[in-house]
Amino acid sequence: GISADGTVIVGTCLITGNAGFRWTAVEGPVSLGQYGGGSDRTSNATAISGDASTIVGSGHPVLNGAMLWDRAGQATFLGNPLGDVSAAATCVSKDGSVVAGYSTQADSHERVFRWTAQSGMVALGVASSDFTDFVATATSGDGQVIVGWGDTPDGEVAYFHSRVATRRLPAPRPFAIRLPSDDTAQHVVRDSHDEFEESIRMRIVNDSEHCRRW
Numbered sequence: 001g002i003s004a005d006g007t008v009i010v011g012t013c014l015i016t017g018n019a020g021f022r023w024t025a026v027e028g029p030v031s032l033g034q035y036g037g038g039s040d041r042t043s044n045a046t047a048i049s050g051d052a053s054t055i056v057g058s059g060h061p062v063l064n065g066a067m068l069w070d071r072a073g074q075a076t077f078l079g080n081p082l083g084d085v086s087a088a089a090t091c092v093s094k095d096g097s098v099v100a101g102y103s104t105q106a107d108s109h110e111r112v113f114r115w116t117a118q119s120g121m122v123a124l125g126v127a128s129s130d131f132t133d134f135v136a137t138a139t140s141g142d143g144q145v146i147v148g149w150g151d152t153p154d155g156e157v158a159y160f161h162s163r164v165a166t167r168r169l170p171a172p173r174p175f176a177i178r179l180p181s182d183d184t185a186q187h188v189v190r191d192s193h194d195e196f197e198e199s200i201r202m203r204i205v206n207d208s209e210h211c212r213r214w
Contacts, residue, residue, distance in 0.1 A: 004050035012044045020045030035059030047091050054096025056089035081113050081123040091139040098143025100136045112136040
């Protein structure tokens with residue numbers, strides 16, 4: 001990962017057990033430490049906020065779960081969503097206030113989570129007959145849009161989800177889902193072949209879905 005101005009880079013040093021690091025031209029690479037138990041200690045740094053205030057990744061994914069580090073390298077354990085056995089953070093908003101990633105459930109399937117200091121870990125998808133795994137790959141600067149992909153019996157597909165629903169999109173269209181505070185979900189689809197764009201706004205009202213297209 002790299003900060004918005006390009007002055008701070010983060011990644012993982014492939015030493016024994018691996019260790020996340022932070023690099024600047026002045027300091028060079030600085031280890032973020034290793035976490036876990038005994039000889040089974042590790043860490044991975046996967047993304048950094050645009051303002052360089054927050055680095056996210058994981059310690060030992062089972063023993064520590066998802067993690068974040070502040071500018072000083074102080075680690076905070078975010079852990080796992082309730083009932084899950086491991087987690088890793090993969091993306092973070094511009095100011096570091098929203099973290100997203102994926103976790104592994106007891107049945108070995110993966111799902112996406114969203115974390116803030118106020119809400120803690122919130123799982124955004126669960127396995128079903130249509131989806132077996134979800135992975136978050138990026139988030140918008142304000143943390144309200146999370147993008148990624150999911151596994152289905154037919155193979156990997158793009159997906160979008162609100163806080164209460166998950167939907168599959170026809171491949172190979174990319175996708176995005178906006179998650180505002182009022183639990184309204186909006187996804188935007190662009191077909192690279194037809195240069196077609198559509199938006200669907202979906203509000204969950206009394207467990208019913210009402211859609212409007214424009």
